[in-house]
Amino acid sequence: MNNLTDFARLSAIVNSSDDAIISKDFDGIIKTWNNAATTIFGFSAREAVGNHIYIIVPPEFEEEEKSYIQEIKDGSHVKSYETVRKRKDGSTFPASVTVSPIRNAETQVIGISIIARDITEQKRSEENNGRLASIIESSDDAIISKNLNGIITSWNTGAEKIFGFSAEETIGKSISIIIPTVKLEEEAGIIAKIAEGEKVDHIETIRKTKDGREINVSVTVSPVKDSNGKIIGASKIARDITQKVEIEKERQLYIKKLQQLNDYKDDFMMMTSHELRTPVTVVKASLQILYEMVNDGEVDIRMVEKSLSNVDKLSTLIHELLDVSKIQSGKLDLDITTFNLTRLLEEIVADMQLATSQQQIILKQPGKLLEIRADMERIKQVLINMLSNAVKYSPGANEVIVETAVKENGVIVKVKDYGIGIPAEDIDKVFERFYRSGGAASTFSGAGVGLYISSEIIRHHGGRMWVQSKQDQGSEFYIEIPHKFAV
Ligand code: ADP
Numbered sequence: 363m364n365n366l367t368d369f370a371r372l373s374a375i376v377n378s379s380d381d382a383i384i385s386k387d388f389d390g391i392i393k394t395w396n397n398a399a400t401t402i403f404g405f406s407a408r409e410a411v412g413n414h415i416y417i418i419v420p421p422e423f424e425e426e427e428k429s430y431i432q433e434i435k436d437g438s439h440v441k442s443y444e445t446v447r448k449r450k451d452g453s454t455f456p457a458s459v460t461v462s463p464i465r466n467a468e469t470q471v472i473g474i475s476i477i478a479r480d481i482t483e484q485k486r487s488e489e490n491n492g493r494l495a496s497i498i499e500s501s502d503d504a505i506i507s508k509n510l511n512g513i514i515t516s517w518n519t520g521a522e523k524i525f526g527f528s529a530e531e532t533i534g535k536s537i538s539i540i541i542p543t544v545k546l547e548e549e550a551g552i553i554a555k556i557a558e559g560e561k562v563d564h565i566e567t568i569r570k571t572k573d574g575r576e577i578n579v580s581v582t583v584s585p586v587k588d589s590n591g592k593i594i595g596a597s598k599i600a601r602d603i604t605q606k607v608e609i610e611k612e613r614q615l616y617i618k619k620l621q622q623l624n625d626y627k628d629d630f631m632m633m634t635s636h637e638l639r640t641p642v643t644v645v646k647a648s649l650q651i652l653y654e655m656v657n658d659g660e661v662d663i664r665m666v667e668k669s670l671s672n673v674d675k676l677s678t679l680i681h682e683l684l685d686v687s688k689i690q691s692g693k694l695d696l697d698i699t700t701f702n703l704t705r706l707l708e709e710i711v712a713d714m715q716l717a718t719s720q721q722q723i724i725l726k727q728p729g730k731l732l733e734i735r736a737d738m739e740r741i742k743q744v745l746i747n748m749l750s751n752a753v754k755y756s757p758g759a760n761e762v763i764v765e766t767a768v769k770e771n772g773v774i775v776k777v778k779d780y781g782i783g784i785p786a787e788d789i790d791k792v793f794e795r796f797y798r799s800g801g802a803a804s805t806f807s808g809a810g811v812g813l814y815i816s817s818e819i820i821r822h823h824g825g826r827m828w829v830q831s832k833q834d835q836g837s838e839f840y841i842e843i844p845h846k847f848a849v
Contacts, residue, residue: 382478385464388431390415393473402480404450415476420448434463434474447478456485502601504579507586509595510557512537512549524579524602526572537598542570556585556596566607569600578607626796630810633798637679637807641672648672685815686795694822696737703732703766703773706742711764714749721753721779726765734773736823736843744816744827748777748839751813754806756781756836772825772844784831792829793817816841 376383382399386392392415395407403410403418410417419427423446430441440462447457458481464473498505504521508514514537517529525532525540532539541549545568552562562583569579579600586595648669655661688694704727711725734741752762759780767774784792788799795814817827824844831837 384476386415387473418447456481504600507597508537540569578604630796641675644672645669682811689818700735701738703734710745718753722761724763740819747812747816752777752779772842774842776840778838780836783833783835785833
């Protein structure tokens with residue numbers, strides 16, 4: 363009676379199991395088949411019992427099946443393994459199988475019991491997890507998870523690369539190791555939002571690396587929930603955008619520079635139209651008077667001189683404009699010859715002195731003649747620009763000094779005046795095209811391109827041009843022509 367109850371209880375357990383529980387003899391003939399076996403394999407107990415176990419084993423796994431039967435015969439107790447099984451409709455699926463010996467009352471092994479489980483879902487989720495893990499590992503972004511106390515619970519390779527800390531150095535530590543002190547409050551706000559179940563999308567902020575550098579990052583933080591939907595932490599994706607921020611900064615600077623150039627150009631257009639209009643008006647009026655004088659038979663030489671000087675002004679301006687466009691289009695060609703700089707300076711100074719009564723132009727040169735290889739006309743143009751600026755911008759002064767020296771890197775010419783000087787905020791800009799310093803622009807005429815052209819000419823010679831000046835304390839303009847052009 364007892365035995366019968368036991369049997370009923372056992373068979374109830376077997377039949378209510380979710381796993382297929384099957385027994386077979388050593389010839390592989392199925393002896394018992396529970397309900398779950400029917401559900402999993404599709405064969406009813408009637409169809410399966412008495413049939414060979416191969417009805418559920420794909421042909422390529424028959425050898426494997428034979429080998430473990432042998433192991434059980436040889437005395438092995440239990441064996442679990444993952445394999446593939448076949449359903450009635452021929453489809454196959456991954457299965458976890460445990461085989462054990464069935465013994466009679468005399469402990470003789472008389473058959474084999476098989477417990478089989480369909481692990482398709484388990485495999486799928488393992489694969490998914492594996493795939494997710496490899497995505498996380500191969501990501502260039504830092505993917506970090508932390509609990510609601512801000513303790514780091516995972517740290518991928520991207521995070522190692524961006525922040526410099528290894529996973530061992532961070533897991534179990536507070537997330538604050540990568541947060542600059544000034545941003546700690548922001549982090550507390552993020553955690554509070556996460557605890558409410560909100561996501562924090564793409565905020566741009568600052569984080570700290572192991573070596574103390576501050577980097578710009580774009581961060582997205584999402585809540586992590588357990589299987590009951592309770593929020594247990596946050597996952598954070600951080601992207602290093604330092605380079606992007608740098609590029610944006612450069613872009614902004616570039617835009618500002620372009621706007622500035624555009625402003626200079628507008629000023630320049632206004633000034634040029636004025637500069638062109640005045641001499642044209644003078645020349646036109648003079649020619650009109652000349653015309654009447656020629657008609658009346660009396661010609662006044664002063665009228666002709668006035669016209670010539672104004673036409674000169676026009677022609678200088680037009681040449682300067684042409685030079686600017688040559689420089690802009692990369693067509694400033696140099697005609698290099700060997701010439702005597704000492705003599706050239708003597709001529710220029712003498713000519714300038716004739717046109718200048720206010721200042722005495724003093725020329726200081728070393729005893730020996732300086733021969734250089736350069737474009738003589740262009741160097742002359744630079745020197746005239748430097749000297750005429752010195753004269754123009756020092757109306758109350760008595761002298762202008764021109765000095766040459768031979769230095770290690772090249773021949774240096776300095777033009778020093780005692781004039782209005784240049785305010786500190788303008789000193790870097792005087793070599794920009796169309797730039798005119800505020801004070802100078804309102805009092806003195808000029809196109810604001812002379813120094814730009816001069817510095818470009820010197821640059822084309824491989825040299826440099828610079829200035830030292832303070833407001834109201836005069837200016838010293840320098841050019842250096844390198845030795846590779848000097849003989
Ligand atoms: P321009 O003299 O036609 O304005 P430049 O390009 O020669 O053009 O000079 C640019 C600006 O540099 C001038 O407008 C002036 O503000 C400043 N500058 C040039 N030379 C001197 C100088 N010797 N002293 C003071 N300011 C100067």
